[in-house]
Amino acid sequence: MARWREIGSSNIGCIFSFVLLLFVVFVGIRVVPTRIAVAELQDFCERQAERASLPHYSDEDIAASILEKAKENDLPVKKEDIKVWRDAGFVKILVKYHVVFDIGVYKYDWPVEHKVERILF
Numbered sequence: 001m002a003r004w005r006e007i008g009s010s011n012i013g014c015i016f017s018f019v020l021l022l023f024v025v026f027v028g029i030r031v032v033p034t035r036i037a038v039a040e041l042q043d044f045c046e047r048q049a050e051r052a053s054l055p056h057y058s059d060e061d062i063a064a065s066i067l068e069k070a071k072e073n074d075l076p077v078k079k080e081d082i083k084v085w086r087d088a089g090f091v092k093i094l095v096k097y098h099v100v101f102d103i104g105v106y107k108y109d110w111p112v113e114h115k116v117e118r119i120l121f
Contacts, residue, residue, distance in 0.1 A: 026103075026104075027103055030101060030102070030103060031101055034075075034099055034101070037073035037074065037075055038075065038099065038112055040069075040073060041066070041069060041070055041073060041075060041077075041095070041114060042114050044065075044066065044069045045066060045093050045095060045114045045116045046116050046118075048062045048065060048066060048093065048116075049062075049091050049093050049116045049117070049118035050118060052086070052091035052118065052120060053091075053120045053121045059084040059085060059086065059091075060084075062084045062091075062093065063079070063082045063083075063084045066082050066084075066093070066095060067079055067082060070095075070097075075097065075099065076097055076098070076099060076100075077095065077097045078097070081095055081096055081097045082094075082095050083095075086120065089119060089120050090117055090118065090119055090120060091117070091118050091120055092115075092116070092117050093114065093115070093116040093117075094113070094114070094115055094116075095112075095113070095114040096111070096112070096113050096114075097111075097112055098110065098111050098112065099112055
């Protein structure tokens with residue numbers, strides 16, 4: 001018989017650590033791709049604001065391209081969540097939406113806001 005059984009030891013710490021590791025991996029698989037998609041949309045909004053000074057590039061074109069990029073990244077952005085306007089030599093982009101992370105026993109509602117302001121040249 002093994003010595004650890006004689007002294008009352010168990011592997012509960014190892015089992016607990018393994019379950020905790022599985023939970024962290026599960027949450028990471030659910031959360032990380034969405035966080036990357038949100039960061040990509042922020043970068044895309046900044047690039048669209050830089051292009052706003054090009055001729056024949058209207059606010060509606062910018063909003064449509066942002067909506068298309070959000071749908072491409074599977075983000076829950078609707079047309080009314082995107083606001084683009086020009087004010088005193090600046091272009092301003094505001095995108096507000098909520099991402100819900102479903103982790104099985106818990107749902108986390110993450111409010112996301114992309115706010116970009118660029119000067120027009």
